[in-house]
Amino acid sequence: MAKDKTIYTCQECGGTSPKWLGKCPSCNAWNTLEETRAEPVSPGKNRMQALARGLNAAQPVTTLADIEAADVARTPTGIDELDRVLGGGIVAGGVVLIGGDPGIGKSTLLLQALDALSRQMKVLYVTGEESGAQVAMRAHRLGLDGSQVRVQAEIQLENILATLEAEQPAFCVIDSIQTLFSDQLSSAPGSVAQVRECAAHLTRTAKASGCTVVLVGHVTKEGALAGPRVLEHIVDTVLYFEGDTHSSFRLVRAIKNRFGAVNEIGVFAMTDKGLKGVSNPSAIFLSTHSEPVPGSCVLVTLEGTRPLLVEIQALVDSGGPSPRRLSVGLERDRLAMLLAVLHRHAGMACFDQDVFVNAVGGVRISEPAADLAVLLAIQSSLRARPLPKGFIAFGEVGLAGEVRPAPRGQERLKEAAKLGFTVAVVPKANAPKKPIEGLTIHTVDRVEEAIHLVREL
């Protein structure tokens, strides 16, 4: 096939250059030129006539009320936790991107899904990273001998598109998008240009044929999906694997979903027979202390539709001249803010201390309702006094020292009571209307109130 001409386009201003340059000749930005395929420039006949009149031909427009809102049909994959993050199942023509660290279980989960779906539809697994034999070995390990999944070891986009045309699968997994290359571009597989070009082609094919396409994407060292965010715009759904590769638990989080709720999480455990869904995960992020220890506070967080209990640990220790603030699973900027609030509004200073905070189990917490638990864990470590046994807290903390309510507080409290927790400190507005059996609930309006309260407990 003859190569189309390629040009280099600036990602900042859209300026072009026939060859690669370090600096964009139009806007002088550095390192912004990316290889792209040159579009044919000669306009067609209609376009010429329209241009002569100075206008395009008018296109049909519909009134919103006249468009029928068709609910998309979903096909469950049979893996409940995966269906949960997908918003119920796969959607025909939908494109899903799954990102995650190497070795976290992307290929494993997808092979399990492929096998389950192969019982009701035609599925295709395109592997660019492993040979067919390696895939077969994994299938054997997963106990999927005799699986009807069609497998192709291929990395050239044009060949894959031809296979899709010939096989007409209803579900196709590309493992991974970074290994693909299109012979229309001369840049290496995995480069932004190649990733974008290949993803765009596959997306178009998915929409045209109604095949659901899952793209596996690698995460760069900085933690972003390679092909800087370009893919996130193209696809319908973005799922992220998170969790600690040292523990057996894996979380799959939806960070974008055109067909369902975001921030829903699926919880899996990696076993010697692949990934198994954990249907009741609320207590897996608690570590087991026989007696309460200083610097530990249990938080009830709400991820998607399920409350989770997560232990927040803090260690405050005398630091050097420039003390460190480190956080694992929580935002560091938020930690700095909380330390300032703690100092200003509750008079507890940590400015000469190293402060480390950690969310147990490799879970990542982004909701501000974690603030109160983080503050209480820090003050507990600072004073070397444990919080009472069976203690939980949640609530957002503001710069003025106020404690703001968290969404769906009642549900959080009920979950904590169900798991045997007995004392809770929560924002005033989250006080339940009826008492919750087994749980003593203290409500607070301000940070200083909360700090004062836990000293008395």
Ligand code: TYD
């Ligand atoms: P894999 O799915 O290959 O990861 P990715 O595609 O995200 O790079 O996951 C492989 C890891 O999972 C590897 O370290 C072995 C482990 N594993 C199990 O523990 N049990 C199993 O049944 C399988 C198939 C893999």
Ligand code: MG
């Ligand atoms: Mg893999």
